[in-house]
Amino acid sequence: MSSVPDPTLERTFRGHKDTVTTVGFSPNMKQLVSGSSDNYLMLWSFKPQLRAFRFVGHKGPINHVEYSPSGHLIASASADRTVRLWLPSAKGESVSIKGHTGGVRCVSFSQDCKKVITASDDKTVKIWSLPSKKFMCSLNGHANWVRSAKFSPDSRLAVSGGDDKTVRIWDVDRHESIGLYQDHSSGVNSVAFHPDGTCVAAGSADMTLKLWDLRSNTLLQHYPAHGDAVSGISFHESGNYLLSSGLDGSLKIWDLREGQLLYTLHGHQGSCTASAFAPSGSFFASGGEDKMVMVWKTSLSNIIGGSGAQDPVSVKATKPRIGTAGQPLSYNSPKRASGNNSSMYRGNQVDNSRTMGSPIRSPYRAGGAANRSMVTNRSILNRSTVGADGLAGAVGAPTGKEFVLEELTGGDVGDEDMDAGVMPSLSEAPPLNKEQLPEVLAGTLDHIVGQLDGLTRTLALLDKRLSLQEDMMARYVYREADDVANEEGEGKA
Secondary structure: OOOOOOOEEEEEEEOOOOOEEEEEEOOOOOEEEEEEOOOOEEEEEOOOOEOEEEEOOOOOOEEEEEEOOOOOOEEEEEOOOEEEEEOOOOOOOEEEEEOOOOOEEEEEEOOOOOEEEEEEOOOEEEEEEOOOOOEEEEEEOOOOOEEEEEEOOOOOEEEEEEOOOOEEEEEOOOOEEEEEEOOOOOOEEEEEEOOOOOEEEEEEOOOEEEEEEOOOOEEEEEEEOOOOOEEEEEEOOOOOEEEEEEOOOEEEEEEOOOOEEEEEEEOOOOOEEEEEEOOOOOEEEEEEOOOEEEEEEOOHHHHOOOOOOOOOOOOOOOOOOOOOOOOOOOOEOOOOOOOOOHHHHOOOOOOOOHHHOOOOOOOOOOOOOOOOOOOOOOOEOOOOEEEOOOOHHHEEOOOOOOOOHHHHHHOOOOHHHHOOOEOOOOOOOOOOOHHHOOHHHHHHHHHHHHHHHHHHHHHHHHHHHHHHHHHHHHHHHHHHHHHHHHHHHHHHO
16 A cells, blocks of 8 residues: 555645535547536546636526536536536537436436436436436335436446435336435435445445445444534445545545545535545545536555456645644645535525425434544645636636437537637636735635626616516507507597
């Protein structure tokens, strides 16, 4: 282990206006997608000369995003009760899937990209066919909100977990539950299939991780993982490691062969609300209530012999300092003046599904509060940071145009589409880095952006009111004209 480099923070992305709730890599490792409570989906490019794009379409917080295994589509699930399928390009084209009566917590593709599975606050798991977007079946059995659902690698089975504290295994063809695990003492926030399909894992608000063997229906491993609710889990492509994120602010990598904790990482200010391994396993990403998306590099593939393939992404950053001997591997992001969003994961704030008529409930935590674990000797990092909120010209805001899904899935999305939105060369238009600006100037720019956003909303409201006034005046004029005509008709009579 000593000859293998520890995980390092490679890059950070800034552009969301609220907690980052979900992250996902493209299969070709050219892009990273993230979703947030700000209702927006952000598409980030690993090429520094390409700008980020903000996709607009959802009317509620985005709970989950995922790339299709082919890379042709991005699926997003939202508290607005819809699922959207997006083209991963600058145009921001999308189509919606509607059918749930509550907020949608999770959406995931089958390996052959012919189906998607969704989990919802309406207590159901639903399966939809692609590219037709037709409803196939509803998997009923959960007694409370369903927070996560995934297909098995061969798509014959599915796993789901929810606030009823259970993990269920489903036969997709027969539309029935064939397995039930009730080992968690609180709601299940995230579930995942092992890459070989023989076991499933779950992360819970009871702060633990559990793995079950599907062949023997027995509990394989149990980890008291975090000092707060587990917000997300992800298997390494080898199946030998598991990544978890927690509301205690930490990321952890678990060695499943040895049954022990391998790394503890700290990078986010506040809760860590999202995590995901890249398909190749050489990188992983995280998101937090600090509105940041972080990309980490790992050498886990070297430990197990690796796949031999190199990732086509090249990112550079100052290597963070490593903690002293005896201390957990720890990273700490620079402090920022931002609102406290942690309450949205706790019982003292209305959940993001409240607009849909659902009861008040924390998105991750279903149990009582717990003291956050403290890690000492944290280091302040210098990072390669990409900021979208400080780059007015570098953030796209597509209008969410509709596209024909049949045409998309039948064709191919080439690199020319993936690389849409190329900015001028770096020598002509170097990207602006807010971290390099004086604090006063950065604060002034943020204030100006906020004022412009407020002005835009005000103008939209005034335009709406003016339209209403014009309609009222038109009706009044027509009414007056009719009255005059009637009076003249009566006078002639």
